[in-house]
Structures are given as structure tokens and as C-alpha cells.
Amino acid sequence: xxxxxxxxxxxxxxxxxxxxxVAVELxxxxxxxxxxxxxxxxxADALAxxxxxxxxxxxxxxxxxxxxxxxxxxxxxxxxxxxVDVLVNNAGVYRPGYMWEIPLDEWEWVMNVNLWGIVYALxxxxxxxxxxxxxxxxxxxxxxxxxTSTAHGPYTTSKHAVVGLSKGLRREFELKGADIGVTCxxxxxxxxxxxxxxxxxxxxxxxxxxxxxxxxxxxxxxSIDAVVDAGxxxxxxxxxxLDAIRTKRFWLLPNGEQFFPIFERELAELEAGD
Numbered sequence: 001x002x003x004x005x006x007x008x009x010x011x012x013x014x015x016x017x018x019x020x021x022v023a024v025e026l027x028x029x030x031x032x033x034x035x036x037x038x039x040x041x042x043x044a045d046a047l048a049x050x051x052x053x054x055x056x057x058x059x060x061x062x063x064x065x066x067x068x069x070x071x072x073x074x075x076x077x078x079x080x081x082x083x084v085d086v087l088v089n090n091a092g093v094y095r096p097g098y099m100w101e102i103p104l105d106e107w108e109w110v111m112n113v114n115l116w117g118i119v120y121a122l123x124x125x126x127x128x129x130x131x132x133x134x135x136x137x138x139x140x141x142x143x144x145x146x147x148t149s150t151a152h153g154p155y156t157t158s159k160h161a162v163v164g165l166s167k168g169l170r171r172e173f174e175l176k177g178a179d180i181g182v183t184c185x186x187x188x189x190x191x192x193x194x195x196x197x198x199x200x201x202x203x204x205x206x207x208x209x210x211x212x213x214x215x216x217x218x219x220x221x222x223s224i225d226a227v228v229d230a231g232x233x234x235x236x237x238x239x240x241x242l243d244a245i246r247t248k249r250f251w252l253l254p255n256g257e258q259f260f261p262i263f264e265r266e267l268a269e270l271e272a273g274d
Contacts, residue, residue, distance in 0.1 A: 012064050181250075
């Protein structure tokens with residue numbers, strides 16, 4: 001998709017971080033942008049920024065873990081703009097802890113947002129996209145979707161699933177003969193607030209309770225925070241995603257090179273039967 005002028009993009013998780021950066025860049029490219037997020041105050045702030053480059057932008061409070069909310073997002077987008085050309089599934093949440101200790105409702109919360117939110121969006125938006133001349137779907141996974149990540153099982157499980165979903169989606173668009181590209185984004189060291197936004201913690205959001213963690217899990221979480229904080233700014237990722245859309249690039253690993261030795265070691269261990 002070389003010429004994005006006047007086309008329509010929907011970005012979930014657009015109130016902060018990578019999603020916000022992508023929304024701004026797509027707006028700067030001349031697109032009508034729908035910014036979606038569960039957090040109303042941050043959403044309003046993001047809309048104000050996006051409107052500086054895309055005056056026609058629309059903000060919609062959306063809980064991607066709720067099917068009806070995602071379909072309402074699609075209906076509002078179609079009512080306003082008539083369709084969608086670029087779908088960016090970016091919303092994501094995080095829950096640390098031992099897998100067997102994380103409450104089941106919090107497992108469901110993470111899986112609903114990180115995985116089912118994408119599935120809902122595909123059902124809500126792709127039929128319309130198939131009626132357009134061309135399109136693109138961006139699914140944001142994580143470096144944790146490509147390698148072992150300790151003490152946050154729901155997150156890494158969901159992000160591995162997003163990688164598999166994205167691979168299959170690309171093949172199915174090819175089978176359908178649809179001119180719709182797919183990009184799977186696996187950020188490495190990128191400074192975002194996903195591990196620290198406790199005001200949105202837990203099922204339904206808005207629950208300020210931090211989970212009770214054992215000392216060793218707290219140490220793992222602290223080390224992940226340190227890696228995230230030392231990463232490139234999330235504003236650097238928007239231009240990368242824009243380029244991936246224009247060039248139909250599948251893999252995008254922003255600042256992920258430092259994890260390549262880990263990928264290679266894990267692959268060697270698997271091949272050796274370890």
C-alpha cells in the first residue's frame with residue numbers, strides 16, 4: 001500500500017506507546033485514523049495529538065477483550081468512513097507470576113485482550129477489507145512471542161499465539177486471492193508502559209491492585225522493566241510500522257537484534273532434543 005492518502009486505519013491500544021506512535025504516523029501519511037483504547041482520559045489525550053496531523057480522526061473507547069465492544073468499534077468506523085483499509089491490532093496487557101498461581105480470571109483477561117481481541121477484530125473488519133482494493137493487517141506480538149519468557153505465562157502464551165495466527169492469516173489471504181498484507185510486529189527493547197500501567201490492571205480495567213508476587217518473580221519483573229526502560233522510544237516504532245505497511249513486510253522486530261542469540265540458542269536446544 002504505497003498511497004495511504006484518504007484511506008482509513010483503525011488502531012487499538014492507541015492511547016499510549018506503540019499504538020499511539022503508529023496512529024500518529026498513519027495520520028501523518030494522510031489517513032483517516034480511528035484511535036481505540038479502554039482508558040478514556042489517555043484516549044482523549046491521544047486523539048488531541050493525532051488530530052494535529054489527521055483532523056478527521058475519531059476516538060472510540062473500546063475493550064478489545066469484549067466481542068460486542070469490538071463490533072461496535074467496527075460499526076462506528078463504517079458509519080463514519082464507510083470501511084477500513086488498515087487494521088492495527090496493538091492492544092495488550094501483562095500479568096506476571098507463576099502459571100499455576102495466576103487466577104484463572106486473570107489468565108482469561110490476558111488471553112481475551114491479547115489474542116481474542118485480534119480474533120474479534122478479524123471477524124469485525126476483514127469482511128469489509130475484502131471488499132476494498134487492497135489492505136493491510138498489523139498484529140503486535142512481542143519478542144516474548146518468539147522465545148521463552150519466564151514468570152508471565154499468560155502474556156507469552158498469548159504472544160506466541162499471535163505469531164502463529166499472523167502466519168496463518170497471511171497464507172489465508174493468499175489462498176483467498178486478497179491483496180491484503182500482514183505484518184507481525186515483535187518488539188524487543190522498546191520503552192512502553194505495558195508492565196507499569198496498574199491503573200488498568202486486571203479484568204475489566206481500573207483495578208489498582210498490584211498482584212502479590214514472590215521475591216523471585218518480583219526480581220524477574222524488575223529485570224523486564226529495566227530492559228523495557230532502556231529500550232528505544234515507542235515513537236520510533238510508528239515509522240517502522242508505516243514502512244512495513246507500504247512494503248508488505250511480514251516480520252518487524254523493532255530493536256530486537258539483541259535477542260537473536262537467545263532465539264538461536266533455544267532453536268539449537270530444541271534441535272538437540274533438550
